[in-house]
Amino acid sequence: MSFIKRYLLPRLITYFLVIWVGITMIFFIPRFLPTDPVQQFINRLVAQGTYMDPKAIEEMTETLKELYGLKGSLWEQYINFWKRFLKGDFGPSYYQFPTPVITLIKQSLPWTAWLLLVTTLLSWIIGNILGGLAGYFSNRRWVKILDSIAMVIRPMPYYILALGLLILLAYIIPIFPIGGGFAIGMQFTFSWENLLILLKHAFLPALSLILIGVFIWFQAMKLVVQSVKSEDYVKYAKMGGIEEKRIVRRYVIRNAMLPQITGLALSLGQIFGGALITEIVFSYPGIGTLLYNAIFTGDYNLLMGVSTLSILLITTSILLIDLLYPLFDPRVRYR
Numbered sequence: 001m002s003f004i005k006r007y008l009l010p011r012l013i014t015y016f017l018v019i020w021v022g023i024t025m026i027f028f029i030p031r032f033l034p035t036d037p038v039q040q041f042i043n044r045l046v047a048q049g050t051y052m053d054p055k056a057i058e059e060m061t062e063t064l065k066e067l068y069g070l071k072g073s074l075w076e077q078y079i080n081f082w083k084r085f086l087k088g089d090f091g092p093s094y095y096q097f098p099t100p101v102i103t104l105i106k107q108s109l110p111w112t113a114w115l116l117l118v119t120t121l122l123s124w125i126i127g128n129i130l131g132g133l134a135g136y137f138s139n140r141r142w143v144k145i146l147d148s149i150a151m152v153i154r155p156m157p158y159y160i161l162a163l164g165l166l167i168l169l170a171y172i173i174p175i176f177p178i179g180g181g182f183a184i185g186m187q188f189t190f191s192w193e194n195l196l197i198l199l200k201h202a203f204l205p206a207l208s209l210i211l212i213g214v215f216i217w218f219q220a221m222k223l224v225v226q227s228v229k230s231e232d233y234v235k236y237a238k239m240g241g242i243e244e245k246r247i248v249r250r251y252v253i254r255n256a257m258l259p260q261i262t263g264l265a266l267s268l269g270q271i272f273g274g275a276l277i278t279e280i281v282f283s284y285p286g287i288g289t290l291l292y293n294a295i296f297t298g299d300y301n302l303l304m305g306v307s308t309l310s311i312l313l314i315t316t317s318i319l320l321i322d323l324l325y326p327l328f329d330p331r332v333r334y335r
Contacts, residue, residue, distance in 0.1 A: 008323070015319045022311040027081050030300045031074070038064045068094075068300055085308070094299035101305040104290060109309070112279070112286030115202060119209040124264050126210075127217025132253045134218065135225025150215040162208040162281040169204060177201050178283075205282045213267075217260065224256040231255075261321060 038061055065071040069081055069091055084090065090101035134143040153161070170178045177200060228234065229252050237247050276288030283289070287306060294302035 011319060011322055015315055018315050019311060022315070023085065023308055024078075026304050026307045026311070027078060030303055031077075038068060038070065068092075070300075081304075090305035090308075091301040093302045095293055095297040095302070101301045104302065105287070105305055105309060108285060108287050108290045111284065112288060115206060115209075115284070115286060119206050119213060120264070120267050123210045123213025124217055124260070124267070127214040128221045128257065128260055130214070131218040131221025132225050132248070132256060135222040135256070136229055136248050136252055138222075138226060146218065150219055153211055154215040154219060156212065158208065158212060158277045159281055161212060162205070162278050165204050165208050166281060176204050202284075205278045205284050208278050208281075217263075220263070221256060221260060224259060225252055228252050228256045264321065 042060065042064075062071070069077055069084065071077070072080070088102055092098045093101050093104055096104060130146065134140075134146060137143060166178070169175050234247060234251055237251055238244075276291060278284070279286045279288035280292055287309070290302065291306045293299070294306055
């Protein structure tokens, strides 16, 4: 009962409060933009040479406002937005009208989900292992070599690294495809051959995310370990004759992992950072590309759908990590 009152309940309240504030901001911000999706749609029809009399334009405007959730006062729109949100209905997309937003998200989400999960976990594991060993054995030669590589790759923008890999391994040395998530004109059916094609298309986007991700975690873990290894309990363990491998594994790395575990949940924010840019560079059919199209075309519904998804994923991942944190940190467990 104490766990529920003092630990679980405050975090659940914060979780739902953050979701409410975030989704409310997503609702209001697009409505303050100068773009009008309804007028843009009508202008596009007129530009294509479609003749429409004033009455038909008026009727279409009302229909589109209803579809886009722009009918009525701002408060009425807000209430209707939450009603539709709770049903999982974000209305139709503007740039792929009349396809529902939820359909586009369902098509794009698996591509980004597996790409991000694999690259995030791999870069986190590799970076923390290398960073932990480099922080403890900081005078070794291989550590200095890794530091030099990290100093070059870590500050490099995602799009520069992605473009460099694309030019090198798709144009100069044509080992991998230029872009896309699958071979053009092919329908995916599960087989080893098709799986190999998928991996081949995903390799360069994944490599660009992993390379920078590894060195981000490497440098962070190295700094934490260098701080932890100077603690009194580590010095006491050495004086007590405990084997150095055991000290590194049980005392130094284990304590240094705590902030890294928190950072793992926050790293899902890459969906709108490096992952977005990487997907655009490689024409990868994920959520990042979908968000770019939503911003570029002023698609209110699609923008709200993708942004809402990001808020739900990030806040839920942070909540789960927060609830699991006592398993890793006994100081929280016994407080």
